[in-house]
Amino acid sequence: MLTILFDGVAYGMLLFVLACGLSVTLGLMNFVNLAHGAFAMAGGYVTLLLVNRAGVPFFAGLAVAFLVTALIGLLFERTLYVHVYAKNHLEQVLFTIGLVFMSVAAVDHVMGSQQVFINIPSVLQGQIQIFGVGIGRYRLLIIVICGLLTLGLQLILSGTRFGSRLRASVDDARVAGGLGINVNAVFSLTFAFGSGLAGLGGALGAEILGLDPTFPLKYLVYFLIVVTVGGTSSITGPFVASLLIGIADVAGKYYVPKFGAFVIYTIMIVVLILRPQGLFARAAGK
């Protein structure tokens, strides 16, 4: 029981790191980026190449995955995404689905279509017993890393100058622009950072979620559920939503395997019926 809760929390934390970039870009630019999972996949494969082929230590691989994915995100944001912000939601959806298709085929072409695994150090394998509860070491690591990241994000958002600029831009981009905040620059940085986080999440999650070229399509739904359930106005919403989805999914698959995937879809639809703007949306939306 507690093990399931623990696994669920680890899964949820992972989902949060994967999806929080998406939630911020959506809240900030009202931009639907379905290709977010492609960045996560990029991070996963970068780590795979580094750790398995070049023999780089696992943790260094994670750090590089973050940086490389953030750079790719910045590159794509500056050259391609920037032209699509002004277009309507349908066109944004098509544009980003196009990018997903391209990334799936390209990775399939280069890396092959089979599922791959990143070699994790032996220290992180196996379980440890705490008060009689079996806890996977790797999952513990995920919880620690993701917990620290969440804390860091919260501190950046609430404590730094950049954080207040970002919050101002999310609240009302036009007024923020009028106050002299360079909303585009804030957005580029956030996009890159969010992509980097997704890449890190993809690398960390390869062990649990699996990594193959269809990753962006397979987990797209999960990211979107987190974002829609959590709302886009803060990172607390997606965080709670991720934990909820993570625990519900793991518990659902364990207790009622026959209804495995129904559980989260049902949660999503119930939440959306009760609160169409997400769990934590402010009363007065834009």
Add this chain to the structure above:
Amino acid sequence: MPPTALLEQATRHLALRARWRPLEYAFWLAALASVFLFPGRHLILTEIAWLALFALSLDLILGYAGIISLGHAAFFGLGSYAAALLAKHEIINEPVAALFVSGLAAAVLGFATSFLVLRGSDLTRLMVTLGIALIMREIANQIPELTGGADGLQGVVIAPILGTFQLDIFGHVGYVYCLSVLFVLFLLARRVVCSPFGLSLRAVKGNPLRSASIGISVNARLVAIYTFAAFYAGVAGALLAQTTAFASLDVFSLERSADLLLVLIIGGTGYLYGGLVGAVAFKFIQDALATFDPQYWQYWIGLLLVLLVLFGRIYGGVIAAAVFGVSYWLRLSFFECALILLAVGAGYRHIRGWLDRLDARVLEFIRGARSARAALLQRRP
């Protein structure tokens, strides 16, 4: 203006909008001609016909009511399974009746889920529609004793249509059947969108708040058109099941809904023919790409999507063809091709400006040609 005169004017206006144009006759004559001209290609033409009907269904809600859906495959899939099950268990043998019942089943689902779609923003709608399609897929997956699960529903035997026309393996009868269904349902859809109801839908799409304030009951209309469109999608799915005598989980996939959006984007939304023209173009592009690059044709579809959004239908297509040609000619890898895409994106503003000037030139040329023609006509005695 007195009310009767106003009413008369409105009626006249609607009648004018509903008039058949020469191009429309040409389109349907061409469709009829395709039956006799390409007997060897009836199988792919059949696919085009049900895809066109499916796209027509999405156009009804997207082009006329402004509802974005990423899960239209839910209705398509339900119709597909319904038709296959009806035939397999010999509940309704006659295909046309089964088609109607399958469509009704999809319409019931559409009606039930339309209330979810009414709520929230575009993103919520995307999610809810996608979620419904996924739930449908999961249901079909979890009851293998009824649906055959991941193996698909096999052993479906389709009885002769109207009791006389047996479907053949070359798809001749199937094509005529699909085309007739498409034509009849198209006529109905055309009648609906040209009616006052269709006009009010456009008003809702333009501005829901204002339409509500001039007395249009927004929600009721959205529910109506969503249910109606679900019926169409169900019929399209049933046509697929009947012509292939098979149904599989694939009918619910996200790719199917995404491809459908691409069809509409190629063809254009909001004039009914978009789905039909788009289906023809999409199938030919897909067919050509699949022969050329059987394994990775999705890459090129993705590239096409990106460029269509960036540069519009015509120039996007031209640029996609150019990138495709260059990468084929030089045997570039996918990543080099993606670099070209990034370069195109980086030079977007220049290219856009250049294209705009080209547009202006072309318009000027057309205007010049028109005035020259007018001058010539005037000089004649």
